[in-house]
Amino acid sequence: MSSVHVDHGQWSSRLAFILAATGSAVGLGNIWKFPYIMGENGGGAFVLVYLLCILGIGIPVMMAEVLIGRRGRQSPSNSVKALAIEAGANINWSIVGWLGVIAGFLILSFYSVIAGWAVSYIFEAGSGAFVDASPAEIESIFNNLLQDPIKLIIWTTFVLVLTGIIVGKGLKMGLEKAVSIAMPAMLVLLLIIAGYAAFNGDFTRTIDFMFTPDFSKLTYSGVLIALGHAFFTLSLASGAMMIYGAYLPQKTSIAQSVVAIAIADTLIALIAGLAIYPIVFGNGLEASQGPNLVFVSLPIAFGQMWGGTVFGTLFFIMLGFAAFTSAIAMVESAVAWLVEKMEYSRAKAAAFAVITLWLFSMLTVFSFTGAEWAKLDFNFVGKHVTNYFDLIDHLTADVLLPLGGLATAIFVAWIMKKEAVFEEMNMSAKLFSVWFITLKWFTPIAVLFVFLNLIGIVKI
Numbered sequence: 001m002s003s004v005h006v007d008h009g010q011w012s013s014r015l016a017f018i019l020a021a022t023g024s025a026v027g028l029g030n031i032w033k034f035p036y037i038m039g040e041n042g043g044g045a046f047v048l049v050y051l052l053c054i055l056g057i058g059i060p061v062m063m064a065e066v067l068i069g070r071r072g073r074q075s076p077s078n079s080v081k082a083l084a085i086e087a088g089a090n091i092n093w094s095i096v097g098w099l100g101v102i103a104g105f106l107i108l109s110f111y112s113v114i115a116g117w118a119v120s121y122i123f124e125a126g127s128g129a130f131v132d133a134s135p136a137e138i139e140s141i142f143n144n145l146l147q148d149p150i151k152l153i154i155w156t157t158f159v160l161v162l163t164g165i166i167v168g169k170g171l172k173m174g175l176e177k178a179v180s181i182a183m184p185a186m187l188v189l190l191l192i193i194a195g196y197a198a199f200n201g202d203f204t205r206t207i208d209f210m211f212t213p214d215f216s217k218l219t220y221s222g223v224l225i226a227l228g229h230a231f232f233t234l235s236l237a238s239g240a241m242m243i244y245g246a247y248l249p250q251k252t253s254i255a256q257s258v259v260a261i262a263i264a265d266t267l268i269a270l271i272a273g274l275a276i277y278p279i280v281f282g283n284g285l286e287a288s289q290g291p292n293l294v295f296v297s298l299p300i301a302f303g304q305m306w307g308g309t310v311f312g313t314l315f316f317i318m319l320g321f322a323a324f325t326s327a328i329a330m331v332e333s334a335v336a337w338l339v340e341k342m343e344y345s346r347a348k349a350a351a352f353a354v355i356t357l358w359l360f361s362m363l364t365v366f367s368f369t370g371a372e373w374a375k376l377d378f379n380f381v382g383k384h385v386t387n388y389f390d391l392i393d394h395l396t397a398d399v400l401l402p403l404g405g406l407a408t409a410i411f412v413a414w415i416m417k418k419e420a421v422f423e424e425m426n427m428s429a430k431l432f433s434v435w436f437i438t439l440k441w442f443t444p445i446a447v448l449f450v451f452l453n454l455i456g457i458v459k460i
């Protein structure tokens with residue numbers, strides 16, 4: 001069975017692309033995950049390694065992905081296939097695109113559940129449930145949510161249905177409209193909360209924690225987590241940047257847009273840290289809280305602070321907006337593929353994708369409720385996994401994303417014809433060389449090294 005060449009249309013402007021791609025990048029990764037992994041890995045030194053990974057690996061790979069999308073103009077696997085044919089290479093290179101679509105799909109199966117927590121917390125915070133509550137009480141609010149399959153299913157369904165509706169409406173009426181409302185709203189809310197935190201929390205200690213590197217606190221696994229997170233936070237190796245690139249107008253500079261998106265994503269992660277930690281430290285709480293940071297520690301702090309109900313509610317609205325603009329990016333590449341392959345309408349493809357995702361999301365839902373059937377107990381690529389959520393999280397962030405990024409770098413720098421790459425990038429020869437050499441040598445070697453270490457082949 002072959003697919004038809006579909007004209008998917010294009011973003012209405014360069015700004016629309018930047019907004020959508022930044023919307024995809026900025027999400028739970030920045031506001032929920034980055035602050036807590038930074039806390040678990042000792043702060044400043046981890047931040048530095050993370051910034052280096054963004055610069056030396058994330059940005060080059062993102063440029064390669066957007067390039068593949070724009071030159072192929074189809075869903076990731078069909079774009080890579082078209083470029084492999086153009087280069088006279090084996091069409092099985094389309095696996096590079098497939099890896100991404102599969103990773104994006106798997107990520108959304110748990111991302112939608114956690115986005116559901118954020119939405120449900122809008123109502124928890126708004127109802128004043130955190131006001132003067134003891135840490136134990138706030139912890140039990142969170143545990144009650146995690147152990148209640150009905151609540152989890154309702155919120156996950158809400159997230160997936162809304163995602164499906166937006167994606168089903170199409171590029172201009174759905175995606176562009178959603179990001180043009182959600183992104184400015186998110187940014188304003190984040191800045192308000194950061195400003196509030198700076199005046200009401202322990203800002204000095206936060207600055208010291210985030211920007212004074214203490215390398216004795218950095219472990220090897222911290223480096224690994226920083227690398228995996230660089231892929232995750234920039235939405236790499238998950239179909240998103242390839243498919244958004246497929247809608248990019250021909251004359252737009254890929255390099256400039258990508259740098260803008262990466263800077264925006266990085267700044268927002270840092271601002272999220274600057275918004276959350278003053279509140280955490282100011283209330284005598286510890287940095288190493290783990291995934292509970294935003295759902296337990298922060299609410300404890302909001303419950304104690306002046307205006308905490310209002311700012312707590314605003315915080316979770318912001319988190320919800322950020323999560324939605326990422327969720328739509330994760331499902332878009334699968335939808336585009338269904339339109340090409342099955343000749344479905346967008347709406348039908350979105351419905352089909354969302355229903356399948358919903359079924360997969362149950363693996364995560366019942367991992368949290370502790371259902372017996374969702375428990376696992378084995379070692380998988382260097383990690384002991386205890387349930388499906390564990391497995392999917394580790395399989396995507398630590399395995400599929402680095403491997404997908406590696407495959408993308410190899411495909412663009414080693415398989416495609418250099419002239420074709422140069423033509424599509426349309427940038428100065430000097431800068432092109434810097435990027436191309438990084439992508440050809442530095443990126444694959446760095447990723448391979450970290451990955452081989454993960455599976456225990458190389459040990460340092």
Ligand code: PHE
Binds near residue numbers: 028029030104327330
């Ligand atoms: N980059 C998003 C975040 O940081 C997550 C994401 C991953 C979005 C993959 C799209 C694709 O939250």
Ligand code: NA
Binds near residue numbers: 029030265
């Ligand atoms: Na991000």
